[in-house]
Amino acid sequence: MERLTIKEALEQGYTHFAYGHPSNGFQSLHELSELTDDDIKDSELYLAGKHTFRPCGLTNEELKELIAEHIWVNHEDNTGDDTDTIYDAIKEIDFQDVSERIEKVLDQYNSFRYVTEIRLALPIEGKEVEG
Structure with missing residues (x-):
């Protein structure tokens, strides 16, 4: 299973994460840049895919x-x-x-289609977590 630090994830273009394995179904996403100590305690954090999708309109x-x-x-x-x-x-x-x-x-609405199998390496290296 691939793991990335928060720094590596941000450098590679990832912006969001979810709690728990992708097989858990639909999950709310959170911004990597806003990780806190509470987010990383006893959590399995997985990266959301890099690419967003927007709803299609009508011609x-x-x-x-x-x-x-x-x-x-x-x-x-x-x-x-x-x-x-x-x-x-x-x-x-x-x-x-x-x-x-x-x-x-x-244009205002973008969604991530999936959560990847890439897990954030804990403790979060390369990220100063504000207390």
């Missing part, structure tokens, strides 16, 4: 399709009108601005 065309389909189905259910008139009208709308605004909001 202009995907938004058009999604909204047109939703409104068309509601209209058909309420009126019995099974023509494509409403669907086609909604598909003419440009949702590019909305798509870009969604992307801008999603």
